[in-house]
Amino acid sequence: MAPQTSVIHDIGYQRYSGPRLGRWYANRSLYEHSVRAAFGIGRGAKAKIFPWAIIGIVLLVAVVVIAFRSLSGETLMSYRQYASGLSYPVMLFLAIVAPELVSRDLRDRTLPLYFSRPLARTDYALAKYAALVTAVLGLLAVPQLLIYIGAVFTRTDGWHGAWKELGDLGPGLGTTLLRALVLAAISLLVASLTGRRAFAAAFIVGVFLITSPIVGILSVLGNDTIKNLAFLANPMFLMLGLEQWIFGVENNNRLPIGDYGPVYGIAALILLGGSVGLLLLRYRKVAA
Template structure:
C-alpha cells in the first residue's frame, strides 16, 4: 500500500473576490433597511407579519372612522386633536414596541451573531445607529399614518386648511418625539437579555406600570386639590412626558386629570428630560454593544 504524498497542493476552487467593496455606509443602510422591514414582518414568515399589521390597522381604523363621521356630519372640527391621538392609543404603541424591539435585537444576542457584524466593515456605532433609526422609523410610520388620515379627512370635510395644516405639523412633531423616546427605551430594555420573551414582558411592564402609576398618583393629586403637582408628576412616565412637552410647546390640550398640564417651567424640564432619555438610551446601547461585540 502506497502512502499518499502529504506535500501535494490541491486546488479546491477558492477564488479571490474582485467585486466592488461597498464599505460601512452600504452595510449601515442595509442593516437599517433589513431592520425596518423586519419590524413589520416583511421578508419574514407570514406569522411574523400578523401582529405588526394588526396593530397598524388598529392604529388607523379609529382615525378612518373619525374622519368619516366628520365628513358625514359636516362637523366644523375633528373629534380629536392631532396631538392627542397617539396619547389615546398609547397602549397599542406600547404593545408594538414590546413585540418588535426584542425582535430587532434579541436574536442577534441569543445566537451570538453580533461579533460577526463587527468583524468588518461595520462598527458598533453603525449597528446601534441602524437599529435605533429603524425602530424609530417603524414607530413613526405607526403613529404618523393615522395623523395623516385625520388630516386628509379634515380636508375632505372642508375644514380650514391653515388650521388643519398647523395641527398636522404639531401632531407630526409630537409623534417624532414619541417615536424616538419609545424606540430608545424599548431597545435598551430588549438589549439587556437574549430571551425575547423576557424582553417583551420587561418592555410592557416599564411602559404600562409607569403610566398606570403616574395616572393614579395624578388622579389622587387632583382629588386632593394639589393641581400644581400634576404637571410635575408627568416626568415619571414616557407617555405623560410626551404629553407634557406637547402641552407646553405644541399648543396641545393636556390629557392630565382636569387638563392641568405643566406650566412653562415644568414644560422646559419635561423637554430636557425627554431629550436626555433619548440621548441616554443611545449611549446605553453603545455601551452595551461595545461589550457584547467583543
Template sequence: MSETGVIHDIGYQRYEGPRLGRGAAVLALYVHGLRASFGFGRSAKAKIFPWMVAGIMLLVAVILAAVRSQTGQTIFTYVQFDDQMAWLIIFFVAILGPELMSRDIGSNTLPLYFSRPLRAADYVAAKFAAMVTAVWLLLGVPQLIMFLGAAFTTDDGAKGVWNEFLDLAPGWGYSLLWALLFSSIGLLVASLTGKRAFAAGGIVAIFLLTTPIVVVLSVLPSSAANHMAGLASPMSLIAGVGQWLSNEPESMSGLDLGRFGPIYGIEAVCLIAACLLLLLARYRKVAAL
C-alpha cells in the same frame, strides 16, 4: 518520513466587485430592521401582530376622517390621536424591540457583525433609525388619512387645506417624539437579554409599573408634586411635552403642568440621550470581546 501539504485549486474565484464599505452595511442593516418591523421577509405568523396593530390604527383613522367629512366634528386632534393610541404603541415596541436586538444576542450573530468594518455606533444607529421609522409610520400614516379626510372636504379651498396641514405638521412632530422616546427605551431593555419573551415583558413592565407612580404623585398635597407627577412615566412625560408645546392649559390626560412645562421637555431629551448612550456602551463592550 516528512509530511507534505498540497493546495488544490477547486475553482473558487475571488470577489472582484465593488466593496461598498460601512455606509452600505449600515443602510442594509437599517432596511433589514425596517422590513422586519412589519414582518417582511419573515413567516406569516410574524406578520400577524404588527399588521393587526397597524390595521386597528388605520381603521380608527378612517372612522375619524369619515366623521370629520360628514359632520365637520373633530373627535381627536392629530396630537390627541397619538395619546389615544398609546397602549397599542407600547405593545408594538415590546414586540419589535426584542425582534431587532434580542434575536441577534440569542443567535450569537453579533461577533459576525463586528468582525466587519461595522462599528458598535453603526449597529446602534441602524437599529434605532429602523425602529423610529417603524413607530413613526405607525402613527404618521393614520394621521395622513385623517388629514386627507379633512382637507378634501374643507369649504375654504386651498386656504383650508393649508390650515389643516399646519395642524398636521405638529402632529407628525409629536409622533416623532413618541417614536424617539419609546424606541430608545425599548431597544435598551431588549439589548439586556437574548430571551425575547423576557425583553418584551421588561418593556411592558416599565410602562405599567411607572403609571401608578403618576397617580400617587398627582394626589399628594404638594402642588409642585402634582405638576411634576407626569415626569414619573414615559407616557405621561410625552403627553406633558405635547401639552407644553401646544400651550394647552390641560390635556386629555388630565395633567396640570403649571410652570414646569420646560422640565418635561428637558427630561424627555435627557432620557432619550441617556438610553442611547447606555445602548452604545452596551454594544461597545460586546464589540470589544
C-alpha cells in the same frame, strides 16, 4: 526529520474582485433590513400577525375619524390627540418589534457576523434605533396623513382650508416624532439586555405600565410641586407634559404640570440621551 506531507489543493474558488461598498452601504443595508423586519416583510406569516394587527387597529381608528368628520362635519379627535390617544397600541408595537430587532441577534449569536464586516458596534446600535424610530413614525404618521387627506376633501373653503388643516397637522406630526425618538430609545435599550424576546417584551411593557401607579400615588399624596412633577415618573405622561409645553394646551385637555414645562423638556432630553448613550455602551461591551 519527518517528511513534509501537507499539500495545498486548488479547488477552484475565485477571489472576489468586485467593488467593496464599505461601511456606509453596510449601515444602509442593516437599516433597510431592520425596517422590513419590524413589519415582518420578507418573513413568514407568523412574524406579520402581531405588528400588522396593531397597524390594523390604528388604521381603523383613522377610518372612524375620517368617517365621523365626513358625516357630521365635526372633528372627533385632533392630530395630536390621535398620537397621544394610541399610547397602548404604540406600547404593544414597541414590545413586539424592539425584541425582534435586537433580541434575536443576541439569542442566535449573530453579532460576530455583523461585526466581522466594516460595521462598527455603534453603527449596529444606531441603525437598529433608526429603524425602530422609522417604524413608529410609519405606524402613527401614515394614518395622520390619511386623516389629513380625508379632512381636506370634506372642507368647503378650498386651498385656504387645506393650508389651515396643514397647520393643525404639523403639531400632530411633531408629537409623533417626539414620541418615536424617546419611546424607541427606551424600548430598544430594554430589549438589548436579553436574548429572550418574551422577556424583553414583558420588560418593555413593564417600564410603561408599572410606573403609572407611581404617578397616581404622587399625584394624590404629594404637595403642589410634587403633583406638578409626578408625571415625570412615567414615559407616556412625560411625553404628554412635553407636548403640552411645546405645542400648548389643546381643547382644554390640560395636564396639571404648572410652570414646570421646561423641566419636562429637560427630562425628555436626559431620558433620550441617556437611553441612546446606554444603548451604545451596551453594544460596546456585549460579547461578540
